[in-house]
Amino acid sequence: MLSGSKVHLRLLKKEDVSILFKLHSEEKVKKYNIIIDSMDNKVDLRKALSIVNEDDNLIGFVTYKEKEYYSRTYCIGITIGSEYWGRSYGADSIKTLLRYLFKKLNAMKVELYVASYNIRAIKCYKKCGFIEEYIKRYSSYIDREYIDIIIMGIIRERYNSYLKCEDGKYV
Template sequence: MLKGERVTLRGIRRDDLPKLCEFNNDLAVELAGGGDPPIPQSLERLQAEFDQNAAKGGRDGTWFAIEADGKFIGQCGLVGFDIFQGVARVCELGIAIGDKEYWGRGYGRETIALLLDYAFRYWNLHRVWLRTNSRNERAIRCYQSCGFVEEGRLRGHEWYDGSYIDTLCMGILREEWEHIKKQD
């Protein structure tokens, strides 16, 4: 478990699934995430997928539940690791705060700070990157406040609520994170 002042990152549990299903079927939450078109998801399918993965045993990986005030409010994680050849040491960060009561109040920023600390300190990564849709100004401000910089723009890359929009690629290097940590 990773603990911040207000946020705890822990493994996703089966009792989180009804709330996760609610988040996954909330159009505003899905549009904020960008990328794929919103697709409905039944609780039964989410539970079946969870049970199938749990039956494999082992560890939960680097995908976390976000908990605040004793409530499950979203999920986040590190995926797409390029570490096994020992060259790039890169991964992608993903985050979704599904509980809209927690939007715009610094919970995402604290979650990202915990994930970056985990990525650079414990995984010894060189770079963490993410992508977001260009209309998600709240997320872009959050990512920038955590030290991410725009590294590229895929023009007209995703269909969003009736039109094509750009996808932003943002990243942070280990030395940039270390500089931010020294200022804290």
């Protein structure tokens, strides 16, 4: 189990699956979940961890996957049920996952994909030290319209220096 200040990340349990499916299927949540197809048609085996809050409620999940074998670059994702939005669970989950990826798995870089209209998530990721790297224009087709996807990343050096700052702001 990985512990943050507000959440714990733990391995999925069999009984988590139905709850996580329900959270993932919420209309509010589905609007922001984007699926990026693998370019090489290989099976995309992501590792998933359940997010449990301080009241021991299962509130969502995070995923991570090494982009290429031994690349030390990881791609992450997060889904949290809408009733838990706005409580800093997302930021704490991301920071906890980053600590694991950089400190335990020796990552050199972590990146993520976010819909350009998902302002709440973009602010959260920036708060966690991510920067916008580039935009894939008209990259996904959701609700009968093409949307831009922003690719955000954080490299090891930035993560290490971000640890030395106060309240998520560089000193």
